[in-house]
Amino acid sequence: MKLYEYQGKELFKRAGIPVPQGILAKDEDGARAAVAQMGLPVVAKAQVLAGKRGKAGLIRFCHSQDEAVECVTQWIGRRHGGETITSVLLEKSLDIQKEMYLSVTIDPAAGMPVLVACGEGGMEIEEIASQKPEAIVRQPVNIFRGLRPYQIRDTVSEMGLSGEQARSVSQVMASLYGLFRSLDAELVEINPLVLERDGKLVAGDAKVRIDDNSLFRQKEFKRGPEQFEDELEYEAAENGLSYVKLDGNIGVLCTGAGLTMTTLDLIHMNGGRAANFMEFGGATYTRSATALRIALKNPQVKVLLIVTFGLVARADVIAEGLVKAIQELKPELPIVAAVRGTNEERARELIRSIGIPTYDDTEEAVRRAVELAKE
Amino acid sequence: MGIFVFKDTRVLVQGITGSEGTFWTEWMLKAGTRIEAGVTPGKAGERVHGVPVYGSVKKAVKEKGCEASVLFVPPAFCKDAVFEALDAGIRKLVLLADGVPIQDMLEMKAFASEVGAMIVGPNTSGVATLGEAMLGFVPFWLGHVYRPGSVGIMTRSGSLTNEIASHIVKAGLGQTTVVGLGGDPVPGTRFVDVMRLFQADPKTEAVVLVGEPGGTMEEEAAELIAKGEFTKPMVAFLAGRTAPPEKKMGHAGAIISGGKGTIQGKTEALESVGVKVAMKPSEVGSMVKALLG
Numbered sequence: 001m002k003l004y005e006y007q008g009k010e011l012f013k014r015a016g017i018p019v020p021q022g023i024l025a026k027d028e029d030g031a032r033a034a035v036a037q038m039g040l041p042v043v044a045k046a047q048v049l050a051g052k053r054g055k056a057g058l059i060r061f062c063h064s065q066d067e068a069v070e071c072v073t074q075w076i077g078r079r080h081g082g083e084t085i086t087s088v089l090l091e092k093s094l095d096i097q098k099e100m101y102l103s104v105t106i107d108p109a110a111g112m113p114v115l116v117a118c119g120e121g122g123m124e125i126e127e128i129a130s131q132k133p134e135a136i137v138r139q140p141v142n143i144f145r146g147l148r149p150y151q152i153r154d155t156v157s158e159m160g161l162s163g164e165q166a167r168s169v170s171q172v173m174a175s176l177y178g179l180f181r182s183l184d185a186e187l188v189e190i191n192p193l194v195l196e197r198d199g200k201l202v203a204g205d206a207k208v209r210i211d212d213n214s215l216f217r218q219k220e221f222k223r224g225p226e227q228f229e230d231e232l233e234y235e236a237a238e239n240g241l242s243y244v245k246l247d248g249n250i251g252v253l254c255t256g257a258g259l260t261m262t263t264l265d266l267i268h269m270n271g272g273r274a275a276n277f278m279e280f281g282g283a284t285y286t287r288s289a290t291a292l293r294i295a296l297k298n299p300q301v302k303v304l305l306i307v308t309f310g311l312v313a314r315a316d317v318i319a320e321g322l323v324k325a326i327q328e329l330k331p332e333l334p335i336v337a338a339v340r341g342t343n344e345e346r347a348r349e350l351i352r353s354i355g356i357p358t359y360d361d362t363e364e365a366v367r368r369a370v371e372l373a374k375e
Numbered sequence: 376m377g378i379f380v381f382k383d384t385r386v387l388v389q390g391i392t393g394s395e396g397t398f399w400t401e402w403m404l405k406a407g408t409r410i411e412a413g414v415t416p417g418k419a420g421e422r423v424h425g426v427p428v429y430g431s432v433k434k435a436v437k438e439k440g441c442e443a444s445v446l447f448v449p450p451a452f453c454k455d456a457v458f459e460a461l462d463a464g465i466r467k468l469v470l471l472a473d474g475v476p477i478q479d480m481l482e483m484k485a486f487a488s489e490v491g492a493m494i495v496g497p498n499t500s501g502v503a504t505l506g507e508a509m510l511g512f513v514p515f516w517l518g519h520v521y522r523p524g525s526v527g528i529m530t531r532s533g534s535l536t537n538e539i540a541s542h543i544v545k546a547g548l549g550q551t552t553v554v555g556l557g558g559d560p561v562p563g564t565r566f567v568d569v570m571r572l573f574q575a576d577p578k579t580e581a582v583v584l585v586g587e588p589g590g591t592m593e594e595e596a597a598e599l600i601a602k603g604e605f606t607k608p609m610v611a612f613l614a615g616r617t618a619p620p621e622k623k624m625g626h627a628g629a630i631i632s633g634g635k636g637t638i639q640g641k642t643e644a645l646e647s648v649g650v651k652v653a654m655k656p657s658e659v660g661s662m663v664k665a666l667l668g
Contacts, residue, residue, distance in 0.1 A: 106477060108560045108628075109591050111484040126633050143481045184478050212627075214476040216451055242625040257558055257625025258532020258587055261614035262656060268617040269654070279625040309537040310514075341537065342514055362538060363657055 001210050001223045002049045006089045008206025011183065015175045017190070019203050022091035031072040034090040035065045044071035045089045049226060050081025051124075058085075061093060082229035094202060099192035100159065101125060102172065103207075104147075104180040106187075107140060113180065115139040115147060115173060119159040121192035147177040168201040169193070184214030232276075232294055239290045241280050248273025250373050251301035253280060253291050255308040255318070259362075263307045266363060272370030275301045288321030289328065296331055303334050305369040307362050310341030319347035323354055334372045338365035377504035377552035377579065378527070378572040379467060379495070380408075380443060384508060387432065387441035387465065388413040389448055389456050391423045396447035399512055400424050403445070406509035411439035432463040443467035445501065445510040450474035453497065457483045461492055469510040470496035470563065480561045487563065494563030498626070499555035500533040513553055517541075524549020525578060526663055529569040530585035531556055531592070531628065532614060538656045539585055539612055546660030548667075551579045558626030560589070566596040570605045581608040581663050584650070586641060587629040588615040593641040600648040608666035609650045612659050613638045 003011075009019040023034035024047070035042060044067075046058035053059050058080060062068040072088045079085075101121035107114040117137045118128055129136055137158045141147050152173050156166045172193065180188045189207040196202060210221055228234040229245075236243030242257065250267055252274050254260035264274045275298050280291040295301060308318050319339050326335070338359045339347045348358045359365040380386070388403070390396040391413025401424050404410055410426050412435035419430035429435040432444070444465045448456045450472045460468055468487075475497040487494050495502055501511015506523035515521045520541045526548050530536040533555060540550060554569050556562045566584060573579045586593045593613065599605045616638045618624050620631040631637050642652050651666065653659045 106481065106561065109565075109595070111481055111488075111561050113478075113481065143478070143485050181478065184476055186477060211477045213450060213474045214478070217476075242623070244619070244622050244624065246619070254534070256532055256534025257629055258530075258535030258585065258614045259538060261587065261618055261624050261629070262535055262538070262612075264618070265614065265616045266655065277622075277624055309534040309541075340541075342517065361657075363655060 001212055001215070001221060001227050003208040003210065003221070004047045004049065005045060005206050006047055006087070008208040009203065011179060011208060012203050012206055015179045017172050017175050017179075017203055018201060019206070020091045020094055022089050024087050025072045025090050026076065026087050028069050028073055031069045031088070031090065032065060035068050038090070038092050040064065041093045042068055042090045043093045044068055045091065046075045046080065046085050047087045047089055048080045048083055048085055050083065053080070056080055083226050094194050094204065095197045096194050097197045098195040099204070100169070100195070101128065101191045102169075102176060102193050103187060103189035103191070104177050104185070105189075110140055113141040113143055113177070115141060115151070115155060115177065117155050117159055117173070119161065125191065141177070147174065164199060165195060165201075172201060172203075183208065184211045184218050185209060186211050232297055236278070236294050239287060239294075241278065241287060241291055241294065243294060244277035245298065246274050246276050248275050249300050249302040250369050251275045251295040251298065251304045253278050253288075253295055253304065253306045255280065255310055259307060259309055263305065263362065263366060266366040267305070267370060270367055270370040272373050288318060289325035292322070292325040292329060292331070296329065301333065303336065303369050303372045304331065305365060306335065306337040306339065307365060308339050308341065314343050315339050315341035315347035316343035316350065319350040323350050326354060326356070336365050336369045336372065338362050376576050377507060378569070378576050379493070379502050379552060379554065380504050380508045380510055382407050382507040383409060384443050384467075385409055385411045385439060385441045386508070386510065387411065387435050387439075387444040387460070388426070389432065389444050389446040389460065391415055391426065391428055391447070392418045392421060393447055397423050399447065400426060402512070402516075403509050406503065406515050407506065408508040408510065411435075411441050432459045432465065436463045436465065441465065443469070443510065445469040446471060448472060450476065454479040454483060457494065458486060461486050461490055466490070466492040468492065468494045468563075469499070469501050470494055471499060471501060471511055472496070473498040475559065477559070477561055480559065480563070484561065484563055493568065495554060496557045496563060498559045499557035500536070502552065502554050504552040505550050511555070513555070519544055521553070522549040523551075525551060525580040525667070527551050527573040527576070527579040527582040528553040528585065529556065529566055529573075529582065530554070531558055531587045531626070532585055535614055535656070536585055539583060539659050542657050542660035543583065543663060546664045548660065548663060551576065556592075558587070558628050560628040562628070566592045567599045570596060570599055574605050574607060579607065581610070581667055583659060583663060584609060584611040584645075586611060586613040587626060588618050588624065588638055589628050589630045589632070589636040591636070594644045597644040597648045597650065600650065608663070610653060610659055610662045610666065611645050611650050612653045612656060613641055
């Protein structure tokens with residue numbers, strides 16, 4: 001899960017990484033009080049999880065209290081990236097001498113943490129990578145040995161830093177790596193890491209992504225609806241299902257991520273359009289009813305296509321769950337099914353018993369669903 | 376033959392007394408797997424389908440000489456269980472759990488690479504050498520899906536692998552070993568690791584790669600072929616051609632991010648080194664058959 005900038009900066013502060021003075025404002029009074037306390041000028045930054053805030057005009061320099069109030073009152077309630085803005089971070093503006101980039105993330109191919117640094121910052125790391133790949137320093141870290149002082153020295157020197165700057169950036173690197181480990185993070189990023197004219201180093205932004213699989217032990221964080229672009233996606237995730245809303249009219253219910261993606265591809269190849277990605281396999285196969293209910297909540301769905309080829313999930317158990325759910329929810333739309341795996345004969349009987357056609361072949365079932373969606 | 380697990384491989388089941396462990400131990404035994412021991416801390420002395428249960432991996436290895444372990448262990452305890460197995464000298468592990476913290480996986484991978492061990496998974500359906508042994512829950516008993524033959528399968532998917540495997544059988548062929556790498560972003564074993572094993576296995580005549588969006592494993596496979604280190608005929612099927620960017624498609628590892636990890640890029644990389652890429656699962660069987668002549 002992603003954290004908001006203000007949450008990330010709280011964590012930075014706790015870890016000893018300097019951040020700008022800032023106050024979270026949620027209304028006009030909050031904005032006025034913040035400016036009165038910090039003085040002008042301030043930077044107003046909308047707190048959203050999606051990127052590209054700058055381009056969307058959600059980061060603004062304010063030279064008066066009224067400007068700051070205007071940002072807060074106009075932004076709150078506005079939608080950005082599928083999410084409603086509920087707070088604005090007001091920060092003392094920085095006197096920038098130099099911007100740098102620093103992050104710790106995971107190199108999936110090497111299976112190691114990696115420190116990524118650059119003497120130039122401010123733009124997205126992808127942009128730096130495409131424009132000046134030679135400026136990016138990558139330092140893979142052996143997870144048992146941790147980020148060693150010599151690796152920090154090498155990185156800082158490759159960034160072209162020396163003296164006091166090198167010393168303060170080194171400290172931030174060590175703290176950032178410690179934070180990455182203690183938070184079970186997938187990413188901790190400071191972009192830009194700002195060197196102010198008076199020589200002070202400050203984290204201008206904070207991007208933190210916590211591994212969802214670690215939330216059982218990272219109890220400080222709880223995944224809420226703001227983490228999802230669509231409320232059905234959140235409802236599905238809360239029920240242990242993977243759902244992604246798409247823009248077509250064929251509702252899809254599948255087992256296994258790969259088979260689901262393949263079914264979507266086949267729908268596309270046959271000239272149809274899927275309404276969603278929905279995987280209810282693995283440990284959640286008895287949750288057919290929930291999966292069905294969520295898929296049907298999308299009013300665009302005209303046809304329902306069910307494709308399974310179970311592993312852990314027995315075909316007859318899946319079929320039983322589906323039949324029960326269909327009888328309960330009584331969806332008034334055509335359903336096409338290809339349910340395969342252990343005890344598939346019994347599964348087929350069950351599904352046919354409530355008048356739903358079943359196919360032995362995924363591709364045949366997809367073709368039929370696409371035909372029905374076009375009628 | 377085949378790879379990774381054979382009929383004479385002495386296997387340990389970690390978490391054997393749990394409901395999943397108990398259920399699948401019966402099926403693994405039916406597949407011919409030589410399960411010598413199970414381990415559940417605190418349950419030493421029990422028996423599960425006739426298999427003796429030990430309190431520690433060290434004990435099981437000492438008494439029964441186990442060489443491989445399949446883990447039916449919840450995600451939060453996988454790191455400790457894998458460390459225990461590696462410390463006791465086990466060098467082949469199948470980690471089935473879905474939901475393992477990624478930094479735990481980094482530690483497991485680092486430990487495994489230090490001692491030269493192979494971890495298959497996590498978030499996988501396991502490994503099956505047809506007619507010999509199965510570690511996990513590959514439904515080998517479905518005769519129209521799996522049967523002994525000459526085609527190796529390596530895959531990032533579960534259900535889809537059954538679909539692909541059924542088309543291989545429909546084409547009159549069968550499989551040597553099916554290896555599920557799992558759907559996580561940092562799998563313990565990558566396509567290239569499995570390809571090296573398939574290359575050395577005389578019984579595997581062709582290999583089917585089942586890929587997904589995200590990561591670089593398919594591109595690495597193409598590089599290994601370009602270097603001449605893998606020379607057997609290969610057919611690939613890649614799911615997720617129409618997957619939207621920046622969305623996790625069920626598997627945490629299946630995400631197109633920053634324009635990287637697209638199926639188009641993977642298809643181009645594989646085709647450039649002569650791999651046949653099927654557009655539909657039903658094409659896989661006939662494509663393999665054509666390559667084998």
